[in-house]
Amino acid sequence: xxxxxxxRGLYSAVIEGDSEKALGYARELLNTGLDVKQVITDVLxxxxxxxxxxxxxxxxxxxxxxASAEAFKQVFDNILKPRLTSSTISKGVVAVFGTVRGxxxxxxxxxAKALFEAEGFEVIDLGVDVSPERFAEVVESRKARIVGxxxxxxxxxxxxxKVIEELKRRGLRESxxxxxxxxxxxxxxxxxxxxxxxxxxxxxxLKKVKELLGAV
Amino acid sequence: xxxxxxxxxxxxxxxxxxSRALDLLSRVGVRFEDPEVAKILxxxxxTRVDDRVLIPExxxxxxLRNTPKKIDFYDRDGKRVATLxxxxxxxxxxxxxxxxxxxxATEPRTPTLEDLRNLIVVVExxxxxxxxxxxxxxxxxxxxxxxxxxxxxILRYSRKPVITGAFTVExxxxxxxxxxxxxxxxxxxxxxxxxxxxxxxxxxxxxxSRNVIDLAKAGVPSEIVSMPGLGAxxxxxxxxxxxxxxxxxLSGVVLAQVVSRGAPVIYGGSPALMxxxxxxxxxxxxxxxxxxxxxxxxxxFLELPSHTYMGLSDSxxxxxxxxxxxxxxxxxxxxxxxxxxxxxxxxxxESVQSLEKLVLDNEVCGLVKRILRGFGxxxxxxxxxVIEETVLKRGGNFLPHPHTRRYLRREVHxxxxxxxxxxxxxxxxxxYDEAHAIVTKLLEEGPSHELSPDVLTELNRVxxxxxxxAGSEPKYV
Numbered sequence: 001x002x003x004x005x006x007x008r009g010l011y012s013a014v015i016e017g018d019s020e021k022a023l024g025y026a027r028e029l030l031n032t033g034l035d036v037k038q039v040i041t042d043v044l045x046x047x048x049x050x051x052x053x054x055x056x057x058x059x060x061x062x063x064x065x066x067a068s069a070e071a072f073k074q075v076f077d078n079i080l081k082p083r084l085t086s087s088t089i090s091k092g093v094v095a096v097f098g099t100v101r102g103x104x105x106x107x108x109x110x111x112a113k114a115l116f117e118a119e120g121f122e123v124i125d126l127g128v129d130v131s132p133e134r135f136a137e138v139v140e141s142r143k144a145r146i147v148g149x150x151x152x153x154x155x156x157x158x159x160x161x162k163v164i165e166e167l168k169r170r171g172l173r174e175s176x177x178x179x180x181x182x183x184x185x186x187x188x189x190x191x192x193x194x195x196x197x198x199x200x201x202x203x204x205x206l207k208k209v210k211e212l213l214g215a216v
Numbered sequence: 217x218x219x220x221x222x223x224x225x226x227x228x229x230x231x232x233x234x235s236r237a238l239d240l241l242s243r244v245g246v247r248f249e250d251p252e253v254a255k256i257l258x259x260x261x262x263t264r265v266d267d268r269v270l271i272p273e274x275x276x277x278x279x280l281r282n283t284p285k286k287i288d289f290y291d292r293d294g295k296r297v298a299t300l301x302x303x304x305x306x307x308x309x310x311x312x313x314x315x316x317x318x319x320x321a322t323e324p325r326t327p328t329l330e331d332l333r334n335l336i337v338v339v340e341x342x343x344x345x346x347x348x349x350x351x352x353x354x355x356x357x358x359x360x361x362x363x364x365x366x367x368x369x370i371l372r373y374s375r376k377p378v379i380t381g382a383f384t385v386e387x388x389x390x391x392x393x394x395x396x397x398x399x400x401x402x403x404x405x406x407x408x409x410x411x412x413x414x415x416x417x418x419x420x421x422x423x424x425s426r427n428v429i430d431l432a433k434a435g436v437p438s439e440i441v442s443m444p445g446l447g448a449x450x451x452x453x454x455x456x457x458x459x460x461x462x463x464x465x466l467s468g469v470v471l472a473q474v475v476s477r478g479a480p481v482i483y484g485g486s487p488a489l490m491x492x493x494x495x496x497x498x499x500x501x502x503x504x505x506x507x508x509x510x511x512x513x514x515x516x517f518l519e520l521p522s523h524t525y526m527g528l529s530d531s532x533x534x535x536x537x538x539x540x541x542x543x544x545x546x547x548x549x550x551x552x553x554x555x556x557x558x559x560x561x562x563x564x565x566e567s568v569q570s571l572e573k574l575v576l577d578n579e580v581c582g583l584v585k586r587i588l589r590g591f592g593x594x595x596x597x598x599x600x601x602v603i604e605e606t607v608l609k610r611g612g613n614f615l616p617h618p619h620t621r622r623y624l625r626r627e628v629h630x631x632x633x634x635x636x637x638x639x640x641x642x643x644x645x646x647x648y649d650e651a652h653a654i655v656t657k658l659l660e661e662g663p664s665h666e667l668s669p670d671v672l673t674e675l676n677r678v679x680x681x682x683x684x685x686a687g688s689e690p691k692y693v
Contacts, residue, residue, distance in 0.1 A: 061492035063447065 003032050007043050010075070014047035015054075017067025019074040026075045036080045037203055044072055045111055045202070049183075052107045052152070069110065076114050086120030089210050095146035096138050098126030100159035105152035108181055112148055112202045119206060121146070132159065132166035139167065139176055146209060148199060151182040160185075161193040177212055179205050219590030222551035223516075224509040230517035233455065233510065237463040238273045240418070245270035246467045247419040250426065253471070260474040268418075276466055279473035285519045287437055287480045290407045292375045292667075294399060297346065300437075300482060300521035303553035305588060307546070307581045308347035308379045309339055310528045310562030311411070313569040316352060319652045322533065324568045326355035333369040333693040334659055335561075338571050340374045341658050344581035345560055349379040351569050358686035360384070364391050368679050369693055371398050372672060373663040379439070379558060381411035385426040390682050392434055397674040398667065403435050409482060409523075409556065413441045414464040416449040425471065432472040432479035439523050439556065440468035441484040446503055448490035454503055458510035461485055465511070469520075482556065483515035484523035486566070497565050500530050500541040505548055512552045521555045525566065527577065527584075528559030534573045534648050538563060542573075543580050550584045575651040579633050586629035597623070 001009075010025035029039055051068040054060035097113050099106050106128050117123045124142060126134060139147050147167075149160045160180045167173040173194075180190060181199025190198045196212070199205045225233070245268035248254040254269050262271045286301035298304035315324035316331050332352040339345050350366035357365045363383040370378050371394060382388040388410070395402040402408070410431050412424045420428075431438040442464040444450030450457040465483050472479040487507035488497035498504060508524045515522035527546035531537035542560075549557045560577035561569045591597070602619040606612060614620050633650050635642070643650075667675065676690075683690035 055493070058493065062490075062495055063492065 001028065003029070003034060006032065010039070010043050011047045014044060014068055014071045014075070015050055017064060017071050019067075019071040022071040022075050023078060026079045030079065030083070036083050039080060040076075040111075040115070041201065041203055044075065048072055048107045048111060052105065065107075069107070072111075073114075076118075081114075081118045084118040086118065087210060088120075089213050090116075090120035093121050093146065093213065094124060094142045094144040095121045095148065096124045096126060096135065096142065096144045097148040097150070098130035098135060099128040099150045099152075100156050100163065101129055101131045102159060103151050103153055103156035104128040105182075106150070108152065108183075108199075109148065109150035112150070112179075112181060112199055112205070115202045115206055116146075116148075119210075132163040135163045136166040136170050136172060139172055140170060144176055145213065146177045146179065148179045148181060149195075150199070151180070151185070153182075154184045157182065157184050157189065160189075160195065164193055164195060177209055179209070181205075217590050217592050219588060220551055221553060222509070222548065223513055224506075224552075225513040225517075227517065230513050233459050233462060233514060234517060236459050237466060238276055240459065240463040241271040241276060241466060242273055243270065244268070244418060246414075246464075248425055249420060250422040253420065253422070253425040253429065256429070256474060257471065271467060271470055275474075276470055279466075279470040280518055280520075282473045282477045283469055283520060284478060284480050285521075287482070287521055288405070289377055289409075289437075290405045291377050292371065292398060292407050294401075294405060294407075296405075297377060298555070300555040301519070302555070304521075304555040305550055305553075305585065306346040306377070306556045307344060307527060307560055307577075308349045308556065308558050309335070309345065309351040309569065309574060310525065310559045310566055311349040311351050311379060311381065312353055313351060313562060313567055314353050314355075315564075315568045317532075317534070317563060317568050317570040317573075319572055319655070324564070327352040327569070328356040329354040329365065329369065329691055329693045332366060333373065335569065335571060335574070336369050336373050337663050338574055338655055338658050340376060340663070340665060342574060342578035344578050344585055345574070347377040347379055347556075348374045349558060350381065351561065357691060358683075358688050361387060361682050361686045363387050364394070364682055365679075365691075367391050367394050368675070371395075371675060372667050373665065375665040377407045377409075379409050379411065379556065382427055383423065385423055385430070387682070388427055388430050390678065392430075392436065394675060394678050395436075397678055398671060406437050406480070409437045409439050411439045411441045411484065412468065413443055413486075414468060416442065416444050416464065417460055418464060418467070420467070420471075428468055428471050429475045432476040432481075435476070435479060437480040437482060438468075438472060439482040439484040440465045440472075441486050441523065441525075442468075443486045443488060444507065445497055446487065446489040446507070447492065448495070450487075454506045455510065457487060458507045458514075461487060461507060461511055462514050481520070482523050483511065483518070483520040484556070485511055486525035486558075487511075488565070496530070498530050499525055499528060499566055500545050505545060508549070508554075509552055512554060516553070522553075523556035523558065524549050524552075524554050525558050526554070527557050527581065528562035528566070529573075530563070530565055532564050532568075534563070534570055534576065534651075538573060539576070539580075542577055543583075546577070546580050546584045547587065550588050571655045572648055572651040575633060575654050576647060579631050579647075582629060582631060583634075591627070 013022035178195040179199040180195045316327040317324040364387040442461045444457040489501040489503045526549035529538040529541035561574035
């Protein structure tokens with residue numbers, strides 16, 4: 001099979017929530033010599049985005065989301081993760097991830113979490129509907145160097161700004177790298193609220209985080 | 217007298233589901249959080265595999281043979297109000313709401329003990345809501361006694377029977393003591409039913425299993441309310457959820473009978489469909505109602521009194537959805553012949569109560585009861601002579617005929633709040649506004665069936681003890 005066919009196969013298998021098929025395609029894809037990171041950016045992340053959209057449109061139910069998330073996890077844990085090399089720079093560094101208050105979407109956050117974990121970071125997942133106070137508390141108590149704030153809706157994006165305000169109020173803003181992610185997040189928004197980077201491309205974000213950590 | 221009724225399962229179908237549930241109990245078994253409770257069943261002949269208690273068919277059959285088929289049910293003052301097991305049709309407010317929705321509000325708030333008292337005063341005056349329930353969980357009382365304090369205003373201000381339940385092992389005995397000071401033979405001629413819920417799938421918490429045991433020992437009726445969540449804690453298929461439900465209820469019946477042979481037990485339930493998109497528990501979804509209809513027939517097959525959570529709504533407001541869900545679920549439950557129907561007043565997945573909705577639901581219950589009463593078939597009622605006379609000699613007008621007046625009140629139910637006025641007499645108010653006016657009036661009039669002063673003194677003594685245990689001074693309402 002051609003690489004493009006395998007990619008399409010993996011893409012559909014994740015959307016359909018067929019773990020077994022997804023594992024098969026992923027294995028073959030890596031055998032063609034395709035880079036792990038490309039599998040994620042070209043196939044898995046877009047597939048999960050489609051799954052999220054289908055849920056929003058009412059075509060997919062919770063049971064479907066769970067099946068797709070499981071297919072993603074199986075492929076990531078069993079096939080991709082073992083081939084990712086963690087860097088020394090991430091060792092012992094705590095990253096706190098969560099979906100902001102009022103928002104319960106976690107597909108994007110979970111992809112970022114998987115990548116950061118694979119890279120060797122210690123990821124604390126606060127789940128969904130997380131208040132600014134809770135983010136700040138955990139950043140403070142766990143001495144986190146990275147905080148990732150996910151928001152899928154334009155109505156909840158504003159919460160990302162509130163988290164940054166809360167971090168500032170507690171004097172934590174300078175000690176932590178703030179990543180904001182989610183469909184409506186743009187570079188303009190990142191600048192406007194004073195975050196450090198946009199998490200729309202998890203690999204780019206990861207690279208930038210490592211640069212920043214290295215520079216400190 | 218012909219009456220409408222609704223059956224869902226044939227005898228053969230009921231037997232099949234019953235057999236499958238027996239199979240579940242003997243092969244998969246039930247998990248009891250409390251090892252001492254598990255031991256009671258093991259001593260009675262059940263076996264253990266890992267942390268599960270496997271209950272063989274013989275024990276279940278023996279328990280069913282010993283369970284009373286009928287339970288006479290009384291009011292606070294000792295008057296018999298119904299026989300459970302005879303399609304008693306006792307509507308009562310959906311219980312243990314953690315919020316109350318005020319008139320005109322869109323956000324519900326945490327209720328107080330005062331709110332519960334007001335609810336009780338309103339329900340006491342609603343003719344077709346036959347029993348009270350510990351309908352609100354008052355947020356202004358100490359958390360460790362929040363179950364038991366709810367009984368106080370009911371016993372004080374209402375004559376109606378009570379559907380209740382405990383959230384703790386310890387407070388149940390205080391609740392039973394409160395009943396006993398109100399009427400010495402409160403346990404022998406019961407006016408309360410206590411709910412006890414297994415935790416799906418096929419497991420029992422320490423508190424609820426202990427409650428079943430303590431109630432059985434006291435001889436107080438318990439209602440085993442299984443709550444399968446279709447697509448979450450139970451299969452998404454209707455019959456799969458009903459089979460699981462049945463097995464759970466049977467495990468509760470067995471526990472009660474093993475502890476005390478002949479203990480009164482009611483076959484209850486509150487099935488809910490997990491919404492496929494939002495994960496919310498829909499009590500009034502058609503799928504949930506179908507599970508209730510199935511187990512109603514299983515209870516009938518086993519000749520056990522039955523209970524359900526219907527006659528309520530999952531809507532957030534007292535709106536079109538609330539009225540529609542209320543009416544069709546209440547009617548379906550009544551047609552199926554449930555003895556106890558918990559639900560009126562309730563909104564939002566069994567979490568919110570509304571006084572206005574209670575008044576409106578009372579209308580629904582009245583209409584439903586009218587339908588269920590059916591009609592007579594006497595010669596007088598067939599009225600052949602009246603028809604002949606009116607058609608041939610009275611110009612076809614039945615209104616002035618004495619037969620009309622003779623039967624009018626008996627035959628016709630006239631709702632009070634439902635709008636049936638001609639436009640010229642219409643008050644230009646919605647039924648929701650009318651309901652609020654009634655609530656306001658009832659609260660202004662205040663309680664009507666207060667406990668006699670000497671009994672109240674005794675009740676206050678037990679109530680005070682309860683509060684002291686929580687380290688507080690009692691709050692009287």
